[in-house]
Amino acid sequence: MLKRKMIKNFTWPLKIATREIEVTRLYPEVMMELPAVERGIHELDATTCIGCGTCARVCPNSCIEMVNFKFGNPLKNKKMQFPQIDFGRCMFCGLCVDECPVECLKMGKKVIMAGWERKDIIKGPDFLATKRFSAKEVADLEAEAKRIAAEKAAAKKTAAKEGAAKEGAAKKPAKEGAAPAKKKANGAEAKPKEGGAA
Numbered sequence: 378m379l380k381r382k383m384i385k386n387f388t389w390p391l392k393i394a395t396r397e398i399e400v401t402r403l404y405p406e407v408m409m410e411l412p413a414v415e416r417g418i419h420e421l422d423a424t425t426c427i428g429c430g431t432c433a434r435v436c437p438n439s440c441i442e443m444v445n446f447k448f449g450n451p452l453k454n455k456k457m458q459f460p461q462i463d464f465g466r467c468m469f470c471g472l473c474v475d476e477c478p479v480e481c482l483k484m485g486k487k488v489i490m491a492g493w494e495r496k497d498i499i500k501g502p503d504f505l506a507t508k509r510f511s512a513k514e515v516a517d518l519e520a521e522a523k524r525i526a527a528e529k530a531a532a533k534k535t536a537a538k539e540g541a542a543k544e545g546a547a548k549k550p551a552k553e554g555a556a557p558a559k560k561k562a563n564g565a566e567a568k569p570k571e572g573g574a575a
């Protein structure tokens with residue numbers, strides 16, 4: 378037994394020297410295959426995020442902050458606020474993903490994240506967004522949002538005018554009807570007085 382082990386120990390360096398034996402994984406050139414359920418760095422679809430901030434509120438480690446980002450949908454996300462994640466504090470629990478009402482946040486497959494300083498692993502929407510609009514698309518959507526807002530304001534104004542006109546029309550006959558009633562009341566009051574004097 379001991380003899381066999383000794384022979385193996387002598388032959389192993391010879392094998393390594395003569396053949397290309399993979400002793401360790403050649404990371405980062407060669408990555409291991411990750412399982413389907415791997416929870417890696419989050420992926421954000423900035424085209425559908427509504428900026429509700431639910432992900433930030435439910436995060437148990439308070440590592441999500443809502444920040445500005447230009448390449449989302451101004452029709453859906455009026456304040457253009459998107460999540461930024463501090464991966465120094467994230468425990469990859471996936472709660473933010475589960476609670477997102479529009480399913481625009483998911484756990485991705487990227488796991489490489491290194492930096493020299495803590496702030497290097499705070500990743501904003503620019504890093505997280507796997508889907509985003511171009512500057513031109515955003516400008517078109519903004520124009521559309523302005524047009525819709527102007528239409529709504531005009532409709533509100535018209536509705537207010539119509540409401541005021543209806544109110545005015547309803548008050549007029551009421552006033553007119555009030556005058557004869559007063560006269561009648563006066564007459565009714567006068568009659569007993571006359572009778573009482575006689």
Ligand code: SF4
Nearest residue numbers: 436467468470471473
């Ligand atoms: S995975 Fe968990 S800890 Fe990380 S940002 Fe989402 S809710 Fe917070």
Ligand code: SF4
Nearest residue numbers: 426427429430432477
């Ligand atoms: S990622 Fe989801 S939960 Fe977070 S702000 Fe966007 S829509 Fe809301």
